[in-house]
Amino acid sequence: MMSSPTTSDPFDNESFERGITPTQWYSLIAALAVSVALVLIWWASQAAPPTVAVQRQIHDLESRWRCTNGHVFQAAGSVLPRKCKTCTATADLEVSYTCTVHGVRDVLVRLEQEDFRERITHVSVHPGIWQQMTKSVHCPKCGRAMTPSSLNPFEDR
Ligand SMILES: [Zn+2]
Numbered sequence: 001m002m003s004s005p006t007t008s009d010p011f012d013n014e015s016f017e018r019g020i021t022p023t024q025w026y027s028l029i030a031a032l033a034v035s036v037a038l039v040l041i042w043w044a045s046q047a048a049p050p051t052v053a054v055q056r057q058i059h060d061l062e063s064r065w066r067c068t069n070g071h072v073f074q075a076a077g078s079v080l081p082r083k084c085k086t087c088t089a090t091a092d093l094e095v096s097y098t099c100t101v102h103g104v105r106d107v108l109v110r111l112e113q114e115d116f117r118e119r120i121t122h123v124s125v126h127p128g129i130w131q132q133m134t135k136s137v138h139c140p141k142c143g144r145a146m147t148p149s150s151l152n153p154f155e156d157r
């Protein structure tokens with residue numbers, strides 16, 4: 001008998017067994033999804049920008065601030081002056097410079113942003129006296145050019 005098989009029985013699941021069962025489809029799709037996800041993860045790791053950590057983000061830097069009344073507090077770095085957390089007077093960033101003879105000196109700085117990086121525009125070595133930033137900050141005792149200490153993240157020249 002070469003007659004084609006009948007599928008009159010509604011409870012016969014022969015049609016599922018003929019090809020790929022739904023369960024097999026699901027596992028196939030799941031396997032494909034996992035493969036695609038793995039490829040995407042690999043691609044994302046390959047496509048990561050090569051200039052990571054070259055650009056410092058001033059807002060990421062927990063910095064020292066000093067207000068005109070002498071209060072010191074910690075806050076994120078900013079190009080703009082902050083308000084003192086204690087007395088609301090204007091506070092400026094305080095960073096450290098080192099004189100080879102006289103040691104570490106804390107100096108207030110004001111910054112501006114230029115080409116997506118911060119540049120020191122003004123320094124205050126003596127309280128209340130601001131001067132234009134030149135090539136370097138000079139020691140108030142001997143006039144030697146001081147070097148920025150490692151605690152000074154805004155100076156990398
Ligand atoms: Zn204050």
Ligand SMILES: [Zn+2]
Pocket residue numbers: 099100101102103139140141142143144
């Ligand atoms: Zn000095």
